[in-house]
Amino acid sequence: MAGRNDPQGGNRDIREDFRAEIREFLGTRRARVTPEQAGLPMYGGERRRVTELRREEVALLAGISSEYYTRLERGNATGVSESIIEGIAQALQLDEAERIHLNDLLRGAGTTRPPRRRPPQQRVLDSMNGTPAFVLSERGDILAINDLGRALYSPVYADPVRPPNNARFVFLNAHATEFFRAWDQVAGDCVAMLRPEAGRDLYDRRLTDLIGELSTRSEEFRRRWAAHNVRIHTTGVKLLHHPVVGDLDLPFESFPVGGDPSQVLLTYTAEPASPSQDALNLMASWAATNDDNERSTPADSSETAD
Template identity: 50%
Template sequence: MEPEPSQQPAGAAGPPLDRRAELSEFLRTRRARLKPEDVGMPDFGRHRRVPGLRREELAQLAGVSVAYYTRLEQGNGQNVSAEVLGAISRALRLSDAEHAHLTHLAKPKQHKKKQAARPQQVRGALRQLIDTLDGVPAYITGRRTDVLVWNQMAAAVFGDWSEVSPQDRNWARMVFLKPEYQELFVEWEQKAIDIVCMLRMEAGCYPDDPRLSALVGELSVKSEEFRRLWATHDVKEKTYGVKRLRHPLVGDLALQFESFQLTGDSDQMLITYHAEPGSPSAEALRLLGSWGRDASRAGAATPP
């Protein structure tokens, strides 16, 4: 199929996310997950009143004063230096993705607000490129996990997104609000975690994006599972791996995925899927591709 042009999804805007609260909760939850023995400190057992490390213990590990760290954990990161953020990240045993998230929350870049407001557009050459990936499901996502363009094979595997509104072409809405996607993903819980982690990272980059805050608000109201996962404040990047699907037409699929950040627009990702050559999944993809081509020649819709 010929992917539709990118459109700015409709939907009500919401109030911006509270960056100070986000910074405070992120640091608090990262500190709570560390035990004293994890960092070589004595554990006084029953005398501890808080889960994880105390603020003074974390400040000692990072080499900053307790008052300084307390101000930061209260959401005041205005004058914090990159060196101090690095020391705190090391003390908290943060991953690269978590360190980047902490930096975005503490020292937001002013130009990000303008980026969040601009319409999402995909270059015509990229749309043509994914159409040429014969037998390879591929699509491009943008901000807020919006699906912007896709090829015929992606429609055959994940459903024909041309039949739904642009607002609903969003992985977060599909995964948490559409029962058919809960059935499609064998490891649905992991897919849900990955989606929330991506939205958390985006919230750090674009706390003033009203459409992002509206999406988070909508999902928080409609999905108890989303509320639970959102409260963890977990962030991570997952750029490759294996997705196991239970397709309604061809049964079980094991597809390896690769994600590529597009250099022309850092908010856009190209995601491709492929099966191990000679495997049952490869044969299933071939069948889906042939059915899709037959349907296109007949002028019919892609199989659901």
């Protein structure tokens, strides 16, 4: 979704963006469910032109009229109750992430002002010795990071664009497929986490600009974005290849910052006494050496110039 500008500065086009997202999301979810999967008979047999659920069949399963569901799938989200959302979610066999995304889209269609933002928590990061830690925005921007995290993500920080952005690195940097050993999974997760954020806040111009840039410059992103997949991705194992210390297998967890879903605290750990822990220890020494060299460089340069 690349947001559209309203020449009069109003909210009408923003709501139209939400309605378009509702249409596309519900359409793609309906297309992946067959009547058999939903427990319905295949009326029409061989004469049936489509294999996915029809709108009237979704309405039947959700316990609402076909006219109401048709209006809803076309983006008219006025006055949708929680029971209706739940019925549609069950009919379309949505998972937890997809239910949350649908709810955000329906609620956002009537939003008149952007959500409030909370500042990153740098002091928390600095207190986490031995653990790479970041605060990420909903766009994948690295808003704050501790020293070990910056050393771990040094390939991402090699890009001069600030703030560093995970999605931009994954899809636009030639080194991403080397840094992320499971790049295909990382790319899919990246898009599936951006999609619900786009549905949650269409007032974020930087988010829509990022999506527009990635859609224009990356065929991989464009193809994955069109699938409308969404995902909650709070824990797992990241497989990395660092240019200095080599391969690392790092379990990660993410947590909302101050209860604000627009920012998350991401932490990486390693199994004790594992090769990945040894690599983190080596990385910490490498990072400290680099910091010492950077602090001494201006003075050394000045003496040489004199």
